[in-house]
Amino acid sequence: VAPFLLVVLQLAGPASAAALPVVINTWAFRKAAETAWRVLQSGGSELDAVERGCGQCEIDQCDGSVGYGGSPDESGETTLDAMIMDGNTMEVGAVADLRHVKNAIGVARKVIEYTKHTLLVGESASLFAVRMGFPYEDLTTQKSLSLYSKWLNQSCQPNYWKNVVPDSSTSCGPYKRPEKVTCKEQTISQRSVHNHDTIGMVVIGGSGTVASGTSTNGAVHKIPGRVGDSPIAGAGSYADSTAGGAAATGDGDIMMRFLPSYQAVEYMRMGTDPTAACQKVISRIQQYAPKFFGAVICANTTGSYGAACNKIPGFTQFHFMVSSPFLSQPTEQVVDCI
Numbered sequence: 001v002a003p004f005l006l007v008v009l010q011l012a013g014p015a016s017a018a019a020l021p022v023v024i025n026t027w028a029f030r031k032a033a034e035t036a037w038r039v040l041q042s043g044g045s046e047l048d049a050v051e052r053g054c055g056q057c058e059i060d061q062c063d064g065s066v067g068y069g070g071s072p073d074e075s076g077e078t079t080l081d082a083m084i085m086d087g088n089t090m091e092v093g094a095v096a097d098l099r100h101v102k103n104a105i106g107v108a109r110k111v112i113e114y115t116k117h118t119l120l121v122g123e124s125a126s127l128f129a130v131r132m133g134f135p136y137e138d139l140t141t142q143k144s145l146s147l148y149s150k151w152l153n154q155s156c157q158p159n160y161w162k163n164v165v166p167d168s169s170t171s172c173g174p175y176k177r178p179e180k181v182t183c184k185e186q187t188i189s190q191r192s193v194h195n196h197d198t199i200g201m202v203v204i205g206g207s208g209t210v211a212s213g214t215s216t217n218g219a220v221h222k223i224p225g226r227v228g229d230s231p232i233a234g235a236g237s238y239a240d241s242t243a244g245g246a247a248a249t250g251d252g253d254i255m256m257r258f259l260p261s262y263q264a265v266e267y268m269r270m271g272t273d274p275t276a277a278c279q280k281v282i283s284r285i286q287q288y289a290p291k292f293f294g295a296v297i298c299a300n301t302t303g304s305y306g307a308a309c310n311k312i313p314g315f316t317q318f319h320f321m322v323s324s325p326f327l328s329q330p331t332e333q334v335v336d337c338i
Contacts, residue, residue: 019303023323025201033321033330046211065197069141071220076148078139080104087210087239094231200247208301212237228252234262243269250294274298275306311337
């Protein structure tokens, strides 16, 4: 039934105002979709829906890749990245390398509401969060400690270092720069594709107002201080109420270099169908990193939506959630990777 409804939605075309509102989010994070949709249906704003929807994933620790207790870095600590964007004002609130505070997207919302800044990072972002009333908590759990211990016991494999001594492919650090640099050809990463499952969400209200957001605990075993694409406007997500919204998930270190969410919105502004806009973004990254892991979701201000992903071994389809008046409930949908 869901694929048939998707076809109906696409055939309805730009003239179908009934396609709004729409909520679309990465992965099969159903509770996040249900929460965002419920907020909209109860009269909440698009920003409220994004904040609450992504916040639900932080509570649920979606896939271990969102929220506390997942993706420990090289020192065993879990840190969080998040952003939220208002497509009416183009304001963005974001936090990166956030420590000891669980509700990262909630803090990001406060950056919009109570500062003239866009992005706060590290321990200073945590101090800001505490001043905004968020509790200071330990983000470590038995699960994250177990993940960290297992990684140490397998000689810190895999990791994100290259061209260092000792050899990062066979042993733990501390690493340093060698006397003479010999750049080795990089092998295909051993890291699981599920080390990067950010929640990205786009909400378009009944009047076409757009908001977007992301939340993640980043890449597992990352080098401390690493920030990926998720909290970066135009990379992790982008919202513009004159065109649409997009959000990305996957290998942020590669994807952020191409500002895929911004690019997808610009394609939609030029009249490109959301599915085609997502595909064009993925194809652009493929030219430089053909084996990258990633996907993008797109929705325009008429309620049309789509998604695309890069086909690699172990990742041939991408699952995402959609809520709209055409669907009786938030529905998981699937797209074949290209």
